[in-house]
Amino acid sequence: MFSHLFKAVVVGLSMLEASQVVDASPAPAADSLLSGTYTIKHTNPLIWYHGRWTDEPSTWWTGTGFKLNVLGLSSLSLNIGPVTTSPHAAVGISVDYEDFRTVNISAGTNVLPLNLPKSNSIIPKTHVVRIATEGWQNNRIELDSLTLNKGAILLPYKPSKLSFQFIGDSLTAGQYDARGVIDTWAFLTGEAYKAEHRINAQPGACLTDQLCWGNYHGVSYQYFRTEDTGYYYTTDHNYTTPWDFKKDLPPTHIFIHIGANDNAYSITGDAFKATYLAFLEKLRRLYPTQPIFVLTPFGWPSADGNVYYYYEGVYQAVVDARKAAGDKHIYLVDTSGWQRYQDIFPDNSHPSEAGHAHIAEQMIAWLKDWGLKPQKAWATLPSGSN
Numbered sequence: 001m002f003s004h005l006f007k008a009v010v011v012g013l014s015m016l017e018a019s020q021v022v023d024a025s026p027a028p029a030a031d032s033l034l035s036g037t038y039t040i041k042h043t044n045p046l047i048w049y050h051g052r053w054t055d056e057p058s059t060w061w062t063g064t065g066f067k068l069n070v071l072g073l074s075s076l077s078l079n080i081g082p083v084t085t086s087p088h089a090a091v092g093i094s095v096d097y098e099d100f101r102t103v104n105i106s107a108g109t110n111v112l113p114l115n116l117p118k119s120n121s122i123i124p125k126t127h128v129v130r131i132a133t134e135g136w137q138n139n140r141i142e143l144d145s146l147t148l149n150k151g152a153i154l155l156p157y158k159p160s161k162l163s164f165q166f167i168g169d170s171l172t173a174g175q176y177d178a179r180g181v182i183d184t185w186a187f188l189t190g191e192a193y194k195a196e197h198r199i200n201a202q203p204g205a206c207l208t209d210q211l212c213w214g215n216y217h218g219v220s221y222q223y224f225r226t227e228d229t230g231y232y233y234t235t236d237h238n239y240t241t242p243w244d245f246k247k248d249l250p251p252t253h254i255f256i257h258i259g260a261n262d263n264a265y266s267i268t269g270d271a272f273k274a275t276y277l278a279f280l281e282k283l284r285r286l287y288p289t290q291p292i293f294v295l296t297p298f299g300w301p302s303a304d305g306n307v308y309y310y311y312e313g314v315y316q317a318v319v320d321a322r323k324a325a326g327d328k329h330i331y332l333v334d335t336s337g338w339q340r341y342q343d344i345f346p347d348n349s350h351p352s353e354a355g356h357a358h359i360a361e362q363m364i365a366w367l368k369d370w371g372l373k374p375q376k377a378w379a380t381l382p383s384g385s386n
Contacts, residue, residue, distance in 0.1 A: 037075065040146045040154065047146070048157035051132075051198055052226050052243060058083045058142040060227045062173050062181040063199040065091065065132035066143075069157040069380050072124035075149040078110045078131075081142030083236060089141050092182040094130040096382040100182045102134060105141060125383035126155060134180035136173040136203050137230055158379040162195035165251035165287075167223060168258050170203030171298060176350050183353045186255065188360035193367075194375040196249055202229050206262040208275050219258060220279040245286055253372070254287060255363075257295040257335075263310035272311060276318045284327070292330045294319050298339035298359065300349050309336070331370070338362045 040047075042057055049057070051064025058081070059065070070076075084107045092100035095114055103112060119125065133139040148154075166172055166186035177183035181199055190197030200223055204213030209221040215229040217240075222229055225240040232238065262272050276294075283292065296315045299307040319332040343355030351359060364374070377385070 036150050037077075037147050038150060039079070040148065042143045042145055044146075044154065046154040046156055048159065049247075050196060050249070052200075052228075053247075054226060054237075054241075056081065056083065056142055058140055058237075059133050060140070060231070061200050061202075062134065062136045062139055062228075063132050063187065063197075064139075065130070067131070067157050067380075068129040068146075069126060069155040070129065070148065071126045071153040071155055073114070073127045073129070073149065073152050074116065075147075075152075076112050076114060076129060077147035078105060078112065078141075078143065079145040079147060080105055080107050080110060081144045082107050083140060083142035085138045085140045089139055090134040090180065091141065092130075092132050092134050092179060096128055096385075097130075097378060100130075100132070100179065102179055102182075107142075109147070124151070126381075128157070128378075128380055128382050132182065134174075134182055136170070136175055136180060136201070136228075139180075140234075159249055160194055160196045160375065160379045162193055162253070162375060163249050163251045164190045164193070164195045164197040165254045166190075166197065166199045166201065167219065167254070167256045168199075168201040169205050169219070169261055170201070170350060171260060172199060172201035172257055173203050174356065175203040176345055176348060177353050177356065179353075183356050185351070185356045185359035185363060188357060189255075189363045189367075192360065192364050192374055193372070194378045195252075198248070198251070200228075204261055205229055206265060206267065207258045207279060208262050208265075208267050208272065210265070212261045212265055218275075220275055220282075223279075224282070251287060251290055254283065254290055254292045255295065255333075256292065257298070259297060259311050259315075269311055269314045273314050273318055273321075276314075277321055280318070280322060280327075280330070289329055293333050294330065295333045296335050298335050298351070301339055301341040301344060303341055303346075305341070307337075307339070333363075333366055335359075335362070 048067040052060045088104035088106045090102050091105050093103050093112060094100045172184055172186050174180045174184040181187055186199050202215060205215040206212035206218045207220050209218035216232045217229055224243055226243045227240045231240055294315055297309050299309045301307045316332055319330055322330045338359050343351055343358050345352050
């Protein structure tokens, strides 16, 4: 019975045509590539892209990547173009929803360490591979093609019913964390809910569209562009292009945590409120009914137990103004007390890995109280999953 099913899958698809950092292995010998593998171009519709990709395609914004659902997988290589960050870009790789491991990717052919369990079964299994850039900078990858073992078959990846969009600055990008965005409260919240998640967060950026800590635009402008603010310092792509939001899986929920850099640049509360409201108005044109969660600041904790919060009352005023204008799907998330002194790196006051985990726990608890429960399973499951 399985043989008939397997043949049907093959025929049908043929018509479609690390907690520890490691370096991807160099390519095997050419005769091995010719005899035991085959290559799939980046244009294959069964590669499920997420985040911001150019047409080449190359990545912008942290967390950008792709997902694969593969039958009979035993080896996978990424064939990477010259636009890729030199000497390498760090990516997180997760196989079958296990924890993400960091792998350094360089231009050329990169054989990925899949660490698949040994199996004596003659029946090929399906595996889900997830890949996402980790860094807020030095995170560009130009994907030319994939090389799979002979006999492996790409299957459609079915995305989750939940899709989270996170917008923010360094406190959401994981600027000082070992695995970058993989360690952040946003990424962890998405994983806990088994949700697809996109994270558009840029360290140092204000919401206000002005120069802040080397970012020549604010998030209120840059969110609507393909590129993150690093474009300004990139010799091969020193410009921005409008992002085509039709490429995105529409988000089911939007989370915004921003304002630390506006405060550092002495932008007044009234000016920040006006910018925030204008930004929300633009978001509503894209996402007319999705819940938008406006998070208050995590604050800057100090060793004496005090926490400094900026723009007190402003976030509430933003939400109140939206509600007065008829917005029935906007919510204030009061994060007071979510970040403690033991949760930060003392030299820069940003959340540590443990701190992000603590914030994620609070966010998940808040969402459950609000009425959103985590999904029991991912929509695309590997063989043997319940």
